[in-house]
Amino acid sequence: MIHVCFALYDPYGTYSKYLGAAVCSLFVNVGDTPVTVHILHDDTLSDVNRNRFEHLAQKYHKDIAFHYIDTSEFQSVKHMVGNFTVGSLFRLKLPQIMPDSLDKIIYLDCDLIVHLDIAELWELNLDHYYIAACIDPDETILQNKWLSPRKKTESDHYFNSGVLVMNLKQIRLLRNFFQMCMDFLKKHPDAKLPDQDALNFICFSHVLYLEKKYNLYSRKILDLVDDNMPAGIYHISGESVNWEANRNVDRLFMHYLLLTEWGTGSEIYPYMQSWVACETMKFSAMQSLMKRVLHEDSLKIILFGANSILLDKVEQLIPRKRMAYILDNNRAVQGGEAHGLPVYAPANLAEERKGSFVVIVMSKKYYDVIRCQLSDMGLTENTDFYDARSLLSESDSGYYQENRIRGFC
DSSP states (O other): OEEEEEEEOOTTSOSHHHHHHHHHHHHHHHTTSOEEEEEEEOTTSOHHHHHHHHHHHHHTTOEEEEEEOOGGGGGGGGGGOTTSOGGGGGGGGHHHHSOTTOOEEEEEOSSEEEESOTHHHHTOOOTTOSEEEEEOOOGGGGGOGGGGGGTOOSGGGOEEEEEEEEEHHHHGGGSOHHHHHHHHHHHOTTOSSHHHHHHHHHHTTSEEEOOGGGSEEGGGOOOOSOSSOOSEEEEOTTOOOOTTTTOHHHHHHHHHHTTSGGGSHHHHHHHHHHHHHHHHHHHHHHHHHHHHHHHOTTOEEEEEOTTOTTHHHHTTTSOGGGEEEEEOSOTTTTTSEETTEEEEOGGGGGGSOTTSEEEEEOOSSSHHHHHHHHHHTTOOBTTTEEEGGGGSOHHHHOTGGGTTSOSOO
16 A cells, blocks of 8 residues: 655635645556555535545545545744645654554645655665655755754755655654654754755765656746656646646646546536636737837836846846836846846825836745835836736746635645
């Protein structure tokens, strides 16, 4: 019997569909091999979604078990999860929650598709390793301050916790593994990826590194043509399903979703309606802006946000020579230059005649705050100012994943 675990935190009731597709992909590719799926959850798992998981397991003649997690145990570190959720910490409880008779378990994030036979991972010989995992492809992890004491200065020493084979028998020799993780997080409140950092810190010298095919990041997959996707585990980490790009990985997700109860018309139709409405709004905004840029030579293009990563993308729409200056709320950059353009305080707009300029808001994180700020100045969204993300493709802007469409985000 293969044992695979997922952790679900679903306060809006919309994330279970991701897990449904992941579980379905697991069942389809494992064939007749006996599998038990363990779902770690809190009160956010609805009865409707629980029943759907049970029906899915029955459909493929597999077993499923639900394990309730009391989130109060994470109260002291909840503030650290940032853009993640408390559900990301559930995996730290596995050695404690799983029965002593179970010596190992495969842990998988909800936002992935298993496009291979999971038995490949189950049959690994972990020997004295605590964990088997893939190297994390994100080089920004090298900024973690806690890496230096462990002499972990190379990215190939840091693993991603989205796909793990955990040697429960070996980890239990550490006695209270969960408490060790909590102690690490309390000592390192600046940890950017709490569960992942804790696991790396504790298991750093006992990791079996896996081939990258077992944790392929979908945002790094550029192939749009070949319909024969290689065997692998495709991780949609941090993204929405990208309908705009129509990538193979998105079609693969939809293939498995349609085999579940979350793939019925009643589930997908409301989302597709909101997606079409959002795409229509984006097209209208783009058309409105570009018409003015092309036909009003004197129109000032003003950017809001001096340190935005979107400038290169926006420059593909509007030449740099058409950009007048940059606004920013950060006093430290006001009066200086950024990207070859002068930077002013937002109050500078008072010197401009309404209708003679448009502002393109470049900030992804603070757009809603800036929108209110500009509206209080008497400016109108999609007339006097625009969200840069609405002018760009999803791949470039992450517009949907910023919760503009809740459902497949």
